[in-house]
Amino acid sequence: MFSYKIIGYVAGIISMISFTPQVYKTWKMKSAKDVSIQMFILYTTSTLLWIIYGIISEQPAIYAPNTVVLFLSITQVILKIKYDSEDRKRSKKS
């Protein structure tokens, strides 16, 4: 029997995976100049709220993948701050 919940799980899995290439790219290039930190701070906040919403409304398709997204989103914010500060130091030296 087809349940719409499957769509939620697939959507959740893809949302979950979607942040990985950005975190990997930032980590590999050691640069995130073009990445907006505001986006990831807002995104981290909304992810936290989606987790609360998903837990209260008992929708694992919402809270489970968002827990991974929260982790990736926080990692992206940390990498962005780290590489931007290294960039500033480098441009001061030169």
Next chain:
Amino acid sequence: MFSYKIIGYVAGIISMISFTPQVYKTWKMKSAKDVSIQMFILYTTSTLLWIIYGIISEQPAIYAPNTVVLFLSITQVILKIKYDSEDRKRSKKS
């Protein structure tokens, strides 16, 4: 009376807003080298699925903001392709 649905609406609004700074930054800097196109393609796909899930399960907090996110996410993909191709042309000339 407090309803958990309010959390969903707030989460939805913040998710919706969160993509705006990235699209604005890309448009203003005319560069998106550090932005992962894979992320935004995957994100566009998951957003489309969240809209379907939200419509079937009658959760406007899910489908309404995701419609805006879908538009912003597609815009980001287009801007990324545009500025990356301009970058390549520029580096060929120099």
